[in-house]
Amino acid sequence: MQNRLNEKQQAIIPIAAFAAIGEVDKLKTALHKGLNTGITINELKEILVHIYAYCGFPRSLNAISALMTVLEDRHLKGIADETGREPAPTPQGWNSLTAGSENQTRLVGKPVTGKIFEFSPAIDQFLKSHLFGDLFQRDVLDWSTRELVTISALAAMSGVSSQLKSHYAISLNSGMTIKQLHHFVDILETQCGDTSENSARKILAEFLNTENNQ
Template sequence: MSESALNKRQIAIIPIAAQTASGDIDGLKVSLNKGLDAGLTVNEIKEILVQMYAYTGFPRSLNGLGAFMGVLQERKEKGIKDEIGKEASALPADYDSLQDGTANQTQLIGVEVKGPLFDFAPAIDQYLKAHLFGDIFARDVLSWQDRELATIAALANLKGAGSQLGSHYAISMHNGLTEPQIRAFIEVLRQTIDEQTATDAAQVFDQVLAARR
């Protein structure tokens, strides 16, 4: 499948998220440079790296942000002027992270999220709704489609996260990513991460498609 199903910005998001998830800082620095050259703004990349903490933990996110600071300094010393990009819009004064995050989650996924896991640990349900979908997904620096692309890239390169990857493939398609685009995503993983990661990601995607049919 040709990468042409994705645009340059989308292609650039994939290794940034995936290498942040795995802690491949040397590879990440290369991908950060390529991302800036492909048209991602400084604030868009920062937003990707910040979002990663919700899926891969603070250490990976902080290391990614530190690497990005270094890349920007090196580019500045070379006389490269990178576009900063827009900041996140201010939220309404009466914004309620839990209430609005629940609505965001339902819209993003297509159904209200319930289940035994969330009954067993209601705190994680509240954190997901209020913080991830309320605080993070409410920020409009990135589209939800871009955020989902970053999410599946991170999960694909995170060992033991196949179930979550499958769920987010379905969420990605619900939010407009097409089957050819996800096939192209897998090919970007093959070229920028490794063959096994791409093969595993393709296997999970095939299972998702089979279930949908």
């Protein structure tokens, strides 16, 4: 059982956090560090695409633009970064809604229902088909990495405590360990400081307390 996040995983945390809140200068520094740890260009692209589901297209597009600037700067300095592999083709007969519903159920641990989805069936369909279907089927990042990206982004954003708590649970179902979640909070506080909402540790404690009392 893994107790700590590895070097690449640690580097992902500030990348996702700064991208999600639009701290472009800090993001560029984090991207340089991420590339230096061996994160590939395509992995970074995928990270910055993934966050749009949580912070929107504008922040995602700005972050991808920052990555382009960083790569050009490194190219001019003679640094050759690994491109990495492309995502596998979509399987024949792929159905985003069917696959996404199955993926969501696996990650959450049970079928997801609720009054909000009854009130707005469209958001339920888009969550299942696009986020858990189209995005999660792209295998440049494994599910555990996608969840690390997600909790990093949510922890840096304001007003999304309930979503962060939910994704702590999904992180465990995707393969992370409780000790790695504690390490995540340590790295978030060290690397992002006051940029984060500083509630990630509190929310983790609340989540674990709920889990222990079930």
